[in-house]
Amino acid sequence: MKGFEASEFTDNYHDVVKNLKLLYRNKIYEVEKKYRFDEFHGQALRASDIDAKPMVLLLGQYSVGKTSFIEYLLKRKFPGIRIGPEPTTDRFVAVMYGEEDQIIPGNALSVDTERPFGGLNKYGSSFLTKFEASICNAPILKNITIVDTPGVLSGEKQRLDRSYDFTAITDWFATRSDLILLLFDAHKLDISDEFKAAIDVLRGNDDKVRVVLNKADAINTQQLMRVYGALMWSLGKVFKTPEVVRVYIGSFWDRPYVNDENSKLFTAEAQDLLEDLLALPSNSAVRKVNELVKRTRLVRCHAHIISHLREKMPFLWGKESKQEELIHNLASEFGEIERTYKIPAGDFPNLEKMKQALRGKDFSSFEKPDEHMFAQISDVLHKDLPKLLRVMQPATVKKYNPFEVADWAVTPDALLAYNEIFDSLNPVNGSVSGNIARDTLLNTGIAIDSLRKIWELSDFEKNGTLDREEFALALYLSEMVKKGKKVPDSLPASFVPPSKRKGVKK
Secondary structure (H helix, E strand, C coil): CCCCCCCCCCCCHHHHHHHHHHHHHHHHHHHHHHCCCHHHHCCCCCHHHHHCCCEEEEEEECCCCHHHHHHHHHCCCCCCCCCCCCCCCCCEEEEEECCCCEEEEHHHHHCCCCCCCHHHHHHHHHHHCCEEEEEECCHHHHCCEEEECCCECCHHHHHCCCCCCHHHHHHHHHHHCCEEEEEEECCECCCCHHHHHHHHCCCCCHHHEEEEEECHHHCCHHHHHHHHHHHHHHHHHHHCCCCCCCEEECCCCCCCCCCHHHHHHHHHHHHHHHHHHHHHHHHHHHHHHHHHHHHHHHHHHHHHHHHHHHHCCCCCCCHHHHHHHHHHCHHHHHHHHHHHHCCCHHHCCCHHHHHHHHCCCCHHHCCCCCHHHHHHHHHHHHHHHHHHHHCCCHHHCCCCCCCCCCCCCCCHHHHHHHHHHHHHCCCECCEEEHHHHHHHHHCCCCCHHHHHHHHHHHCCCCCCEEEHHHHHHHHHHHHHHHCCCCCCCCCCHHHCCHHHCCCCCC
């Protein structure tokens, strides 16, 4: 691939990051601290966490070519590189930009306030001795960081115990990554138990996941079709969703193809992957805002959970038995909180993990409900973050603005409400399937004929799913019909979602 220079950050990127840090420190962190968010969901954000460049996480079984893939992207070897047919990368390696080549050990990285790895301290030296940063001056690293991971074990090797929790570390990096690449070898598509566990923890980050089918030049076209079909079948069993993840096919190393029968396909796929990677810096501001929105939703929900449990505790006797009862019936308590405070079900933390985190805690020591704090975190979601997104340059918003898009018939307030419903449906790869969206639309009470027409107008891609903007449009049209208006035969220009306007005449 030629011209492999990373795109620049948008002009107002640094202003957005500065405002995000102020917003988090002045409003969100105060609520986190009061309701002990760090004891349940990880430590507070540092400035370096928000400043961090976009991160690309590579996952795959050993010998699928992860390290060679990085070398291919960098167009050079990086410090500490290890390549071989057996597991050679035995550690997590953050490949980062620097003028001078060097390796920084994990323990030093975890205490460096200028780098975004402070949260890894909680995993202790058993992990930090297996973590390092490889610093080199490859141009692409000026704007992204690439994380190489140990080859996932398979077969007999799965019986070997690691000295740290591999899936927990994977979850930590996945949450903070902007793109997650799952690499497969065209010659061995088996998904081991450890790899399956690693993929399972990616749930909630589905929109970031892409698949790379590597080393495909050694097989002919007919074999490649069979391999691709087998891969999609295997992935369908693991992801358990009808949506298809994007797969890049090729041989990502600087060697002549063994079989150049599919060379045009490989070149096109490599270019698509390159564009995906180079889009990360320009989309980074939106991603950072989006991640802070997700965290703020969780903070709001967590504050209500903790204060709700505190209110349920007796004043004097029977505290221990009451705590056990509340933990046992936590699903019911979640339901009560959802109904009382109108919090979307998708904002609640994992039930079993929350039960585990609550054990050993004294519920009587939790803070009581603080309406001022609740209003403060609500303002962040409904006023501060939308205001921040409004001032972002249009060039920054590559996919969508979660709160407002100029000149769209769907108002910012309505879009915010629609987004909450959309997020509560647990979208996969940025979309909800027809079966899931159908129930929500039926609940509007609109006649089936009208709903059928609304779906035709809203499903721009004609793929049986609705993305965020399409879903918002469908709800907007439904509400319009409920007010006595008719579904238009074709959409006025102002009704067309901004991301769908290319080629639409105004």
